[in-house]
Amino acid sequence: MATFVGRAWSFLFPPPLKATARFYLAPVLGLSSLTIVASLIGRFLPMGKSAVVPLAATGLLFLALLLEKHKSQALRHALSISFFGLFCGTSVLVPLFKYGAFDAHNDAFTYLVHGNWLQVHAFSEIITPEAVTPQNSQMAIYQVANLRMGGSFLLAFFQALFHAPWSYEVYPSIVIAALAACFFAMGFPLSRVLRSMHRVKRLMLLALPAFTFGGMVFGANYGFMPQTIGLALGAGLVFAAGAMFQWVSGSRNTNVTIGKASLPMAVLFTGATLAYSEFAPFLLATIVVSGCVSALQFRAWSKLLLHCTLLFGISALMLNTELLRAYSALKVQSGAVVGSFVEWSLSGFIAHALGVHGGAWDVFQWSTPDNTWTVSFFTGLLLLILVTGIALGGIRFLWQKDSRGVLMPTMVLLLFIFTGFLYYRYVVPSPFMKGTGQSWSQFKLSEWAHPFVMVLVLSSLASLRASIKKTMDVVLPLLFVITLLSTAKSSISRILPLMGYYQGIQDLSHFYIELRNTVLQSCHDNKQIYLALGGEHLKFRQMATLYLFDRELASDWSDDGYIYQLLPEIQRTNTLHAGGLVIEPIAGQNRWLSQGKQIGPFRVGIIDDRCDVIRIRSITGAYERESDGKNWWHWVEHTVNFSVEALGNSDIASLTELRFEYNTRGKQTLHLHVIKRNRTSIDYLLNSNGDKMGLFDKVIDVLPADIGTITLETDGSATPLGNGDQRVAAWMIRNVTLRAIRH
Known part of the structure; x- marks a missing residue:
C-alpha cells in the first residue's frame, strides 16, 4: 500500500528526478504519508x-491508482518491494517463523499498549490522574509528557485496518516496512551508479544494510519502533535533498515548479518529526546547511530560500499542534538522563555505526572489556577495518565523481552526528560515574549514523563494480547469501535468551493468548487478579498487563519504572488476600500457590483460606542468588535484609517458624533481628567458628502478618572469595524458609 501511495507523490518531482523518485522513494513517501494520516x-x-x-486507506489507494498511468508497472513495483521487504526483515521474521516471537521485553511494550488503547480511545481523550491504571499507564505518560506518537498512530492504524485484536500481531510488519523503505531509498542518490546493474543485483546490494548489526536493525529488534520509523523517513528526506537542491538551483524552473517539488519533501520531514521528534533538529540543520552550501555552489540563493521556506512552512501546517508536542518532547528529553551505561571502547561506537558491532543488549558486542583479545574481538576488529576501508572508498568516490552533490546532505548530517558524538564523549561528564562521557548518547548517535554511513558503503561497492564488473557480479551474490545466513543465525541467538526465560514455549504469540484464556476461565466473576511477578519477572508482568487489559490487576508495582510513576497512590503497592486469583512463576522458593493451572513456566490459581502462606518478597544487601539445584544461597558482605509479606488473613496463625542455614568465613557472631511492623524487634545471637554449616530453626512468638523485615548482620570483616571471584564476603546464608503455624 505504501508503494502505491508513494508513487503518487512522484508526479510532483521535477521531470529529471520523477522516474527515479517513483522507483526508489515511493515506499518511504508512502510510509510517511500513512504516518501523517494515521x-x-x-x-x-x-x-x-x-x-x-x-x-x-481506500481513499488513498483509489487516489493513487487514479493518478497512476502505469498500473501494471505499479503492481510489479509493489510486489518487488514486498519481496525486498521479506529479505530486509530477516532479523525479525526468522524468530517469528521459528518461535512466533519478537522481543517485547523492552520499550516495545509501551507501543503495544498504545496500539491496543487507540483502538477504542482517541488520543485527545485525556486520562485523568485518578483514572490511571497499570493497563493505560503508558498512554497517560505520553499524554502528560507530550511525547511523540507518530509511530504508535501508524501501528494503531494498521491494527485497525487489518482488524487485528492485538498490536503484537502487527508490530513486526511496521518495523520491517520501515527497514525496507529506508534501505530502498538509498538507491535514489546512487541511481546513476546503479543504472548499469541488473535489477536483482540492485536489490541485493540495497538489502545488504539489513544484514548488519547497525542502528536500524537493532532498533527494529529491540523495541525502538519510533526511532526505526523516524530514521527511515528522515533518511528518505536527506537522500532526496541533494538531487533536489541541484535541480532547484537550475535555470529552467519556476516558482510554481519549485513549490510543487517542496511538497513531497515536506511530507518526509513531517512524517519523520511525527515519528521521532528527537531526530528533527538534525534534519532541520542538515537541510538548512546543505541548502546554504548548494546556494553558494550554484549561486541560487533566492530559489533555494523559496524551496526551503515552503518545505518547512508546509511541514509546520501539517504538523500544526503536533509541532508544539515535538518541541515539548525535545525540551523534556534534552534535560533528562536517559538510557544506561554502554561499556564500549571508541572502536565499538564506530563499528556500530558501520554495522559490524551489536547494539547495547545485542549479540556480537566485541568491544566490551569482557571480550578483549577473544576471537570475537579480533573478528570484529577485522570487519571494522574492512568496512571502514569500503566506506572511505565511498567518500573518495563522492570526492571524484559526485559533482552534483547528491550525497552532500548525507555528509553534512554525518558531520553533525560526529560533532554531537565528540561533545557527548569529551565534554559532557558521565552521569553513570564511570566510562568516558555520556555513553548512552554516544550509542544513540552511532545508531542514527547507521543508514547514512551505509549509503557510503553501498556507493563504494557499486563504484567498485564499475571497475571490476565480472568479479563483483560473483562477489555480490556470495556476499548477499553469506550475510543473509549470518543474519538468520544471529536473529536466533538474539531471541534465545527470551525463549529461555519462557522455558519450553514454542509459540510465544499463542502463549500470550493462551495465558489470557486460562486466566479468564479461572476468574469468572471479574475478581481482582494479583500478579506475583516482580524482580526478574517484571517484563513478563508487563506483557500480562497488556493481555489482561480489561481486568482489575494488582501487584507491587514499585519496581516497575514504566508503570509505577503515574499510578494513584492506592494502586502502587497492593497486598494479596485469600480468595484472590494469582499468577506466579512455578520455579523458585516461597510461592503463594500449592496448586493451580499451569501455563508454560507459570501457574494460575486461587489462594485458599489456609493460614500458612508467608513468603520473602525481596532480598537486599546480599549478592545474587546461587543454586546447585538442591540448595540456594547468598554470599553477604555484612548485612542482609529479607522483606516479608503474608496473606491479609494470615493472622489466624499465631506463630511463625523461621529456618535457615549459615556459615561464616572465620569466627564471627551474627545478629538476627526479626523486625515487626510496629518497629520493635526480636533479637538473637548466632555464634559460628566458620568450620561447618550452622542451623537456625525456631518457632517465634509473632504473627506472620506482623513481621516486616528479617535482618542479619555480622561483626566480622569481609574478604575476597578468591579463585578468580572478585567479590568480598564475610558469610553466607542458605535455604531461608518461613512458615505460619497455629497453636
Missing part, C-alpha cells in the same frame, strides 16, 4: 471503532 485520525477518533480508517 496521526491525524488517531488524535481525534478511536481507530478500531471508526469507519474512517478503512475509508481513509
